[in-house]
Amino acid sequence: MRTEKTLERVSKFMSGLLRHFPHKFGVDVDRYGWAELRDVARVIAERYSMESEEAEELIRSIVRNDPKGRYELRDGKIRARYGHSIDVETGWSEGGEIPPVLYHGTSRKALKSIIEKGLLPMGRKEVHLSESYRDAVEVGRRYDSSPVVLKINAKKMIEDGFEIRRKGRVLTTDYVPPEYITVT
Numbered sequence: 327m328r329t330e331k332t333l334e335r336v337s338k339f340m341s342g343l344l345r346h347f348p349h350k351f352g353v354d355v356d357r358y359g360w361a362e363l364r365d366v367a368r369v370i371a372e373r374y375s376m377e378s379e380e381a382e383e384l385i386r387s388i389v390r391n392d393p394k395g396r397y398e399l400r401d402g403k404i405r406a407r408y409g410h411s412i413d414v415e416t417g418w419s420e421g422g423e424i425p426p427v428l429y430h431g432t433s434r435k436a437l438k439s440i441i442e443k444g445l446l447p448m449g450r451k452e453v454h455l456s457e458s459y460r461d462a463v464e465v466g467r468r469y470d471s472s473p474v475v476l477k478i479n480a481k482k483m484i485e486d487g488f489e490i491r492r493k494g495r496v497l498t499t500d501y502v503p504p505e506y507i508t509v510t
């Protein structure tokens with residue numbers, strides 16, 4: 327039987343595969359981040375000792391149930407919606423309203439540099455923002471037990487010509503200059 331633990335482990339591996347190291351496992355990803363579902367299923371089947379069909383079914387259920395909408399499935403292909411470090415064109419957006427205020431959770435250690443330089447993508451292709459304060463706290467907790475939450479003036483950014491993209495529950499942009507950031 328599949329335990330929660332297995333599901334979580336496969337999902338973690340799959341996000342790493344699609345965002346950071348597809349080539350290490352012989353998976354081709356196109357310029358928009360899409361990989362063939364059957365290629366990903368093959369890798370997962372081998373790694374977790376299951377049949378390809380079972381792996382494919384598992385992947386479909388992970389995609390369907392992912393709380394953050396981390397993955398997208400279309401026409402037999404799969405991609406990570408956000409979080410890439412590999413060179414993909416991240417300009418896609420699902421459209422819809424962008425809330426006037428967004429949040430970014432980070433560590434106390436990073437604060438000084440962020441205030442000086444703004445929010446940079448660092449190791450990834452984009453800067454990731456949250457819709458809710460609570461989500462931002464969760465994001466920041468990955469780096470600091472007592473994270474800092476920054477408030478981002480998304481409305482002003484858009485007025486000034488910055489693009490903010492919606493990727494499931496996560497919002498992304500290329501760079502947030504310091505003048506749009508306040509510390510909560």
Ligand code: HQG
Pocket residue numbers: 341394396409431432433436437439440443444445446447448449450453454455465466469496
């Ligand atoms: C920080 C997870 C110093 C930034 C999350 C962050 C998210 C700076 C770290 C998604 C800086 C990068 C992405 C500057 C930014 N000086 N530090 N100028 N600018 N930083 O992991 O946003 O669960 O690459 O604050 O939930 O933490 O994996 O980005 O602390 O949605 O789906 O540099 O990944 O989603 O860290 O996380 P990350 P992130 P999943």
